Amino acid sequence: MQHRSFIYRTYDLYRDGFRHMTIGKMLWLIVIVKLFLIFVVLKIFFFPNFLSQHAEEGEEAEYVATQILTIDN
Amino acid sequence: MQEILSTIDTGTIEWSRAQFALTAIYHWLFVPLTLGLAVIMGIMETCYYRTKNVFWRDVTKFWQKLFGINFAMGVATGIILEFEFGTNWSNYSWFVGDIFGAPLAIEGIVAFFMESTFVAVMFFGWKKVSAGFHLAATWLTGLGATISAWWILVANAWMQNPVGCEFNPDTMRNEMVSFADVALSPFAVDKFCHTVISAWIIGAVFTVAVSGWYLMKRREIPLAKASMKIGAIVGIVAAMGAAITGHHSAYSVAQVQPMKLAAMEALYNGGTDQSLTGIALINPFEQPDYANQEEPELKIAVPYALSFLATNDLHGYVPGINDIIKGGYTNADGEVEPSLEEKIERGQLAINALAAYRQAKKDGADEATLTSYLSTLSSNMKYFGYGYIRSVDQVVPFIPINFYAFRMMVGMGCLLILFFAVILFFVYRKDIARAPKWLYLSALAMILLSYIASECGWLVAEFGRQPWTIQDMLPTWVSVSHLQSSSVMITFFIFLALFTTLLAVELSILVKQIKKGPEYEAQV
Numbered sequence: 001m002q003h004r005s006f007i008y009r010t011y012d013l014y015r016d017g018f019r020h021m022t023i024g025k026m027l028w029l030i031v032i033v034k035l036f037l038i039f040v041v042l043k044i045f046f047f048p049n050f051l052s053q054h055a056e057e058g059e060e061a062e063y064v065a066t067q068i069l070t071i072d073n
Numbered sequence: 074m075q076e077i078l079s080t081i082d083t084g085t086i087e088w089s090r091a092q093f094a095l096t097a098i099y100h101w102l103f104v105p106l107t108l109g110l111a112v113i114m115g116i117m118e119t120c121y122y123r124t125k126n127v128f129w130r131d132v133t134k135f136w137q138k139l140f141g142i143n144f145a146m147g148v149a150t151g152i153i154l155e156f157e158f159g160t161n162w163s164n165y166s167w168f169v170g171d172i173f174g175a176p177l178a179i180e181g182i183v184a185f186f187m188e189s190t191f192v193a194v195m196f197f198g199w200k201k202v203s204a205g206f207h208l209a210a211t212w213l214t215g216l217g218a219t220i221s222a223w224w225i226l227v228a229n230a231w232m233q234n235p236v237g238c239e240f241n242p243d244t245m246r247n248e249m250v251s252f253a254d255v256a257l258s259p260f261a262v263d264k265f266c267h268t269v270i271s272a273w274i275i276g277a278v279f280t281v282a283v284s285g286w287y288l289m290k291r292r293e294i295p296l297a298k299a300s301m302k303i304g305a306i307v308g309i310v311a312a313m314g315a316a317i318t319g320h321h322s323a324y325s326v327a328q329v330q331p332m333k334l335a336a337m338e339a340l341y342n343g344g345t346d347q348s349l350t351g352i353a354l355i356n357p358f359e360q361p362d363y364a365n366q367e368e369p370e371l372k373i374a375v376p377y378a379l380s381f382l383a384t385n386d387l388h389g390y391v392p393g394i395n396d397i398i399k400g401g402y403t404n405a406d407g408e409v410e411p412s413l414e415e416k417i418e419r420g421q422l423a424i425n426a427l428a429a430y431r432q433a434k435k436d437g438a439d440e441a442t443l444t445s446y447l448s449t450l451s452s453n454m455k456y457f458g459y460g461y462i463r464s465v466d467q468v469v470p471f472i473p474i475n476f477y478a479f480r481m482m483v484g485m486g487c488l489l490i491l492f493f494a495v496i497l498f499f500v501y502r503k504d505i506a507r508a509p510k511w512l513y514l515s516a517l518a519m520i521l522l523s524y525i526a527s528e529c530g531w532l533v534a535e536f537g538r539q540p541w542t543i544q545d546m547l548p549t550w551v552s553v554s555h556l557q558s559s560s561v562m563i564t565f566f567i568f569l570a571l572f573t574t575l576l577a578v579e580l581s582i583l584v585k586q587i588k589k590g591p592e593y594e595a596q597v
């Protein structure tokens with residue numbers, strides 16, 4: 001028993017820990033729902049990368065330059 | 074002359090700013106409590122480690138549980154800010170270049186590894202690892218969170234004081250030339266010290282308030298008394314530390330963002346021997362007429378204190394808003410400060426040189442032409458952002474917010490020192506378990522007030538640097554993406570709903586656990 005490997009003891013720490021969680025289960029559920037909302041719903045539908053949508057790869061500098069260096073003389 | 078971004082809808086800028094502010098304010102509800110409770114838990118567990126008294130283990134476990142709830146609720150709320158950079162502030166994100174890459178990547182990696190290992194040992198390892206290892210894991214959890222905060226604050230400090238970088242006109246990005254200058258800039262160090270110490274106050278107030286609630290209900294008396302003592306000691310040290318580090322922050326602001334300091338103080342016309350305004354009458358909803366008024370009405374001030382705060386010298390020179398606009402005084406670098414007009418001219422030279430350089434390069438111009446544009450650009454780059462300024466008002470931050478937020482923060486800093494001193498008086502000289510009810514109630518009110526003070530700190534830091542997203546380099550209206558203001562408005566309200574729901578869930582879980590109270594293994 002005492003001579004379990006480091007890997008086993010680490011596995012055991014997490015397994016036992018998750019098994020005996022009380023309030024933690026509720027918290028995990030909230031964290032997972034939140035991560036889903038943030039990384040799937042918000043990121044994909046509401047927060048696309050603006051530059052990669054508006055400029056070809058490698059052309060971002062040119063796009064930003066046209067945005068911020070519009071010269072009218 | 075440029076007519077830049079004339080098609081950008083002001084609604085897009087304002088909604089993008091509002092959205093960023095909302096996310097940051099919300100994120101900042103969790104962070105200081107995490108940083109503060111980490112210190113409190115660490116001290117409690119150290120008591121357990123030294124005394125081997127299981128009572129301390131129960132105390133630690135109870136606060137750890139509340140820490141865990143707050144930690145779980147806060148996880149990933151900061152990442153939304155990074156999404157907003159990429160979507161709403163794309164010009165800015167590109168312009169910032171690789172400066173944020175390194176600090177934010179280090180932050181992500183450190184946070185992931187420290188949090189997934191040490192947090193797990195802290196929560197799951199009580200019976201699995203030695204007491205010493207567990208104690209180390211608890212402290213390292215706090216250290217990990219503090220190191221994460223360091224990198225985020227380095228990124229913030231860079232926007233306020235862009236050092237250690239060079240602008241590359243071909244890539245249109247800033248490139249880091251000295252990691253040490255970015256990571257250890259005095260501005261970043263001051264910001265880190267003040268922010269982290271002020272976060273300990275939040276942890277301390279929370280501990281004292283929850284303990285006070287138990288004492289008021291005549292429950293969990295030994296745990297509440299022990300926690301009160303630790304909370305109040307951490308609190309008084311942190312509140313005094315906030316005043317000292319706040320002084321350092323004000324000094325750094327005076328060096329690199331004098332306009333922010335002038336707005337915080339509603340200092341229209343500066344000079345030597347400046348007094349620090351205690352209070353004055355300023356309409357909270359309207360920008361005062363700083364150009365024509367000598368000073369705000371009904372000003373009550375502490376003589377010489379502003380000169381001392383800003384220059385470490387009772388007689389030091391502090392420029393006011395009109396002085397900064399006029400220029401001509403000796404600035405913190407020992408140089409004569411150019412007037413706003415001159416900065417605008419030089420900014421326009423820089424923008425024109427950059428545009429001409431890029432065009433010339435496309436047209437295959439000769440080396441000498443390119444070099445001459447580059448030399449104009451580099452000698453005026455410092456004022457690049459001023460090239461976008463069209464009127465004086467654009468460089469003056471909204472004074473009322475800065476003025477009142479600064480007063481709220483500093484006033485609360487003083488009140489907190491008094492508050493913790495009274496608690497300690499009851500702890501050491503009287504019986505804190507039999508203190509008058511108003512003391513427990515005021516501790517509960519302090520949670521809200523200290524949070525307001527802490528958020529006010531950010532209001533000062535961020536409203537005070539308007540209009541700059543990168544100080545003197547890019548104003549907000551150039552940084553923002555060409556988005557429909559209605560779509561930004563929709564995401565603002567989605568966030569508001571999401572954040573409010575999450576906050577309500579967190580508060581209800583926290584309150585439920587506090588009402589339930591600790592689980593004891595020791596006989597109490």
Ligand code: HEM
Pocket residue numbers: 233263264265267268271272274275312315316317318319320322323324326482483485486487489523524526527528529530531533534535537
């Ligand atoms: C007691 C005297 C205090 C002084 C003189 C002071 C001074 C300052 C100054 C000058 C800033 C702006 C820094 C910048 O723009 O870079 C600041 C920011 C801030 N303050 Fe305070 N402060 C005090 C107390 C407090 C207290 C009691 C809290 C919290 C409970 C607090 C929390 C913050 C936070 C969170 C920030 C924003 C982060 C930062 O820029 O450091 N401060 N403070």
